[in-house]
Amino acid sequence: MRRRLAALVAAVTVSLGSVTACSGDDYCARLKDYAAEFEGKDFTSSAVKADLRQAAEKVAKSAPAELQDDWKAVFAYDDALRGAGGDSAKLRDVLKQDGGKASAASRTIEEQAEGTCHVKLPNT
Structure with missing residues (x-):
């Protein structure tokens, strides 16, 4: 579950190829820095997850x-998964309720990153 969460946050760094150009070059530049910073990192590490979230929030701005x-x-x-803690039933509920929407959002962000910004996000 946590690995998927990290993947979604990294993927948060994605979007539709039909989306218009990046808001200036700032977004694309931040995506490139983000991808470079986390390439090859251990996404099972709590410290890396925390850094990943913080960096993703900066990119999202x-x-x-x-x-x-x-x-x-x-x-x-991500917040809902964290809020569920290690409770399997709560995690299943979060996945069922929000997983599809988050997955689609992540794909959109990734597609835009690749199509518009020419950035391949780290595979988490």
Whole structure:
């Protein structure tokens, strides 16, 4: 579950190829830095997860308007997973309720990252 969470947050760094260009070059530059910083990292590490979330939030602040809801969905999912703690039933509920939306948002962010910014996000 935690690995998937880290993957979603990293993927939060994604979007649709049909989305308009990045809000200036700032967003794309931040995505490139983000991808470089986390390439090859151990996403099972609590410290890496915390750094990943913090870095993703910085990237999201510069995201184009078209991606803001996608970033929010990914962060909300991350928050819900964290809030569930290790409770399996709560984690299943979060996955059932929000997993699909977060997964779609992550795909959108990834597609935009690759299609518009030419950035391949780290595979978490």
